[in-house]
Amino acid sequence: MAVLGQSIDTVRTGEGESLPLAARLHEWVVTVDHKRLGLMYIASALVFFLVAGSMAALMRIQLAVPLNGFLGPNTFNRLMTMHGTTMVFFVGMPMFFGFANYLVPLQIGARDLAFPRLNAFGFWMFLFGGLLLYFSFLGAEGLYGAGSAPDVGWFAYAPLTSRAFSRGNSTDYWILGILLSGVGSTATAINLVTTILTMRCPGMTLRRMPLFVWIMLVDAALVLFILSPLAAAQVMLLFDRFLGAHFFDTQAGGSAVLWQHFFWFFGHPEVYVLILPAFAIASEIIPVFSRKPLFGYPVMVAATVCIGFISMGVWAHHMFTVGLDPATNTFFAASTMAIAVPTGIKIFNWLGTMWGGRIRFRVPMLWCTAFLLEFVIAGLTGVMLAVVPFDWQLSDTYFVVAHFHFVLIGGLLFNLFAAIYFWFPKATGRMLDERLGRLHFFWFVLGFNLTFLPMHVPGLLGMPRRIYTYQPGRGWEIWNMVTTLGVAVQVIGLLFFLWNVVSSLRAGAPAGDDPWDAWTLEWATTSPPPEYNFESVPTVHSRRPLWDLKHPDDPDGRWE
Amino acid sequence: MIASAHDAEAVDDLHAWKGRIGMACLIAAETSFFGVFIVAYLFYRGKSATGPQPADVLSTPLLATICLLSSSVTISLAVRALRAGLHGAFRIWWLATIALGASFLAATALEWRELIFGRGLTIATNLFGTTFYALVGFHALHVTLGLTMLAFVLGAALRGRLGAEHAEHAEVLSWYWHFVDAVWVAVLAVVYLGR
Numbered sequence: 013m014a015v016l017g018q019s020i021d022t023v024r025t026g027e028g029e030s031l032p033l034a035a036r037l038h039e040w041v042v043t044v045d046h047k048r049l050g051l052m053y054i055a056s057a058l059v060f061f062l063v064a065g066s067m068a069a070l071m072r073i074q075l076a077v078p079l080n081g082f083l084g085p086n087t088f089n090r091l092m093t094m095h096g097t098t099m100v101f102f103v104g105m106p107m108f109f110g111f112a113n114y115l116v117p118l119q120i121g122a123r124d125l126a127f128p129r130l131n132a133f134g135f136w137m138f139l140f141g142g143l144l145l146y147f148s149f150l151g152a153e154g155l156y157g158a159g160s161a162p163d164v165g166w167f168a169y170a171p172l173t174s175r176a177f178s179r180g181n182s183t184d185y186w187i188l189g190i191l192l193s194g195v196g197s198t199a200t201a202i203n204l205v206t207t208i209l210t211m212r213c214p215g216m217t218l219r220r221m222p223l224f225v226w227i228m229l230v231d232a233a234l235v236l237f238i239l240s241p242l243a244a245a246q247v248m249l250l251f252d253r254f255l256g257a258h259f260f261d262t263q264a265g266g267s268a269v270l271w272q273h274f275f276w277f278f279g280h281p282e283v284y285v286l287i288l289p290a291f292a293i294a295s296e297i298i299p300v301f302s303r304k305p306l307f308g309y310p311v312m313v314a315a316t317v318c319i320g321f322i323s324m325g326v327w328a329h330h331m332f333t334v335g336l337d338p339a340t341n342t343f344f345a346a347s348t349m350a351i352a353v354p355t356g357i358k359i360f361n362w363l364g365t366m367w368g369g370r371i372r373f374r375v376p377m378l379w380c381t382a383f384l385l386e387f388v389i390a391g392l393t394g395v396m397l398a399v400v401p402f403d404w405q406l407s408d409t410y411f412v413v414a415h416f417h418f419v420l421i422g423g424l425l426f427n428l429f430a431a432i433y434f435w436f437p438k439a440t441g442r443m444l445d446e447r448l449g450r451l452h453f454f455w456f457v458l459g460f461n462l463t464f465l466p467m468h469v470p471g472l473l474g475m476p477r478r479i480y481t482y483q484p485g486r487g488w489e490i491w492n493m494v495t496t497l498g499v500a501v502q503v504i505g506l507l508f509f510l511w512n513v514v515s516s517l518r519a520g521a522p523a524g525d526d527p528w529d530a531w532t533l534e535w536a537t538t539s540p541p542p543e544y545n546f547e548s549v550p551t552v553h554s555r556r557p558l559w560d561l562k563h564p565d566d567p568d569g570r571w572e
Numbered sequence: 573m574i575a576s577a578h579d580a581e582a583v584d585d586l587h588a589w590k591g592r593i594g595m596a597c598l599i600a601a602e603t604s605f606f607g608v609f610i611v612a613y614l615f616y617r618g619k620s621a622t623g624p625q626p627a628d629v630l631s632t633p634l635l636a637t638i639c640l641l642s643s644s645v646t647i648s649l650a651v652r653a654l655r656a657g658l659h660g661a662f663r664i665w666w667l668a669t670i671a672l673g674a675s676f677l678a679a680t681a682l683e684w685r686e687l688i689f690g691r692g693l694t695i696a697t698n699l700f701g702t703t704f705y706a707l708v709g710f711h712a713l714h715v716t717l718g719l720t721m722l723a724f725v726l727g728a729a730l731r732g733r734l735g736a737e738h739a740e741h742a743e744v745l746s747w748y749w750h751f752v753d754a755v756w757v758a759v760l761a762v763v764y765l766g767r
Contacts, residue, residue: 202601210590236604237604240602240604240608241605257695259612259702264699265619265620265621266699
């Protein structure tokens with residue numbers, strides 16, 4: 013099927029293989045190729061994922077039994093802050109940019125992003141931002157003998173972040189690490205929007221763009237609008253801490269609530285920035301394994317754009333317990349419920365795609381199917397929390413923790429696994445092992461539900477989040493013990509995954525160009541694709557260019 | 573099926589828009605950034621626990637405003653001249669833009685000197701000082717960055733390395749400059765006229 017990507021390659025075969033290790037590493041450092049940068053994004057995100065996941069495991073050990081002495085309160089606060097910050101900024105975001113980087117140019121038939129050097133800049137800003145955050149473990153004590161890693165929680169509420177309560181430099185590392193990586197994220201978002209709007213191959217109108225690319229366009233635009241407000245708020249905090257400014261200083265009339273508004277104006281759309289790539293992935297994988305075109309493509313695009321807009325108007329649902337006036341609470345409760353509508357439309361469209369299809373339950377499809385089920389639970393608890401009195405009761409309890417872990421693991425991570433199984437053959441030329449993949453799926457889904465389904469209950473029973481230990485006799489013990497055991501089961505699943513990646517890289521079955529019989533352009537070139545992606549610029553006539561190529565007797569374009 | 577020659581032409585047209593769309597995206601992000609500082613300024617308006625208040629110390633910077641707004645006109649004339657291949661006119665208008673931008677910065681510097689040393693208003697004095705210096709300071713920083721980029725272009729022009737083929741680059745840069753101007757109009761309305 014490699015109709016578009018061969019032959020020049022034959023001149024260059026073997027190049028790179030023969031180079032010494034240092035030279036090959038150097039190639040990765042200086043590269044501006046979107047595929048290499050994409051892989052580096054994904055690989056770094058996986059490393060950060062393992063680090064922050066280990067932190068979660070440590071916290072779960074501490075919480076397994078009441079009055080446990082495994083971790084002290086200071087350590088617990090640091091782990092909690094670093095876990096949340098890392099998972100959002102250095103796992104979720106780079107996963108988005110990694111997959112967008114790798115796939116967007118391939119799917120729109122372009123050679124690279126619009127600004128390749130800006131792309132490399134974005135990646136290195138992200139990576140060094142993350143390293144700066146982690147350097148705080150060594151460097152943040154400063155001259156005060158206080159604090160190492162940040163311990164103010166991932167949303168760093170004022171006035172806890174003021175000089176008086178946060179001595180040393182740990183909070184400054186939190187600010188600067190995120191600020192730097194945010195500059196990189198904004199640069200990459202600019203790059204993605206420009207690429208998608210200007211670099212599409214002939215025939216690839218906006219109406220024929222793969223839904224993956226559409227969602228990435230909306231997602232990148234969202235990043236543009238929400239990351240700079242976070243940067244602005246963080247600069248204000250820096251001014252407060254270093255120049256004696258009063259933005260969040262209540263003694264001089266400043267407002268701690270303003271920080272919450274600024275943070276959540278970023279923070280809630282950020283949740284959609286993280287989950288939209290999951291939707292993008294599901295929208296590519298479910299049709300291929302249902303052997304049907306995506307159901308309701310225009311509605312899916314409209315729903316995505318709606319989510320983008322509405323997501324910027326829901327932020328104060330994180331602040332119902334602050335004491336805003338009833339009108340504000342009502343508005344944000346209504347907008348929060350409203351955003352469930354386009355999201356629900358998507359769920360039904362994926363189901364509509366599967367309906368009547370010849371479904372093949374290969375590993376990517378298994379993950380996407382599990383995603384549909386888990387994400388409905390996540391969405392339902394989300395709508396419950398949008399009800400203001402219900403939120404008053406359960407805000408800052410483990411119910412909320414269980415809710416957003418269902419979103420970010422059952423929603424995002426499941427689809428990231430699906431994407432890795434689906435596109436690994438394209439990026440490496442080798443298949444991931446199906447049997448190990450199923451073991452990974454089984455153990456991880458079991459462990460995930462064992463961890464996070466029971467976690468709702470201590471929340472309902474009143475267990476607050478962020479406590480490092482608790483008294484016995486409140487009915488929380490059994491739920492916490494099960495939750496912690498679930499983590500161990502998840503770890504078993506992850507070990508199968510890691511083993512699968514390592515062994516398949518060495519000796520996986522050769523993938524060929526188009527192992528899944530898929531329809532988008534990335535499967536038209538070789539696996540892995542050559543540096544220039546396509547030998548000749550492809551021309552497309554429908555939403556499924558490869559279908560047209562494989563079935564010239566019945567091209568899709570006829571039905572458009 | 574559409575003729576591919578037609579398509580290829582359309583694709584080339586789109587490629588020419590790379591710079592403009594990239595700059596538009598940057599402007600969107602920057603608008604968000606300034607939006608937060610403007611919201612903070614308005615939120616804290618009149619809430620300073622101690623003086624001085626804006627009405628006590630601020631006066632409308634008429635001359636600086638005229639300088640900055642007219643520099644938007646001169647940069648447009650410069651880009652038009654470059655497009656037409658009139659290199660002499662380009663240099664004059666471009667230099668005029670830099671001079672006007674620099675005068676604006678000088679006016680800001682004088683204003684700040686008076687505020688800090690004459691009136692005793694610093695970023696740590698009260699909420700007005702905090703929000704005022706942050707907002708006006710970030711705008712001035714953007715003017716400075718713009719001037720730096722304008723100076724690079726001037727350097728290239730003086731060494732004869734700038735041709736009509738670079739008009740698109742100059743155009744994209746001028747968008748940034750217009751944006752900085754537009755932010756100033758907002759700052760003027762919120763901070764100075766609304767004092």
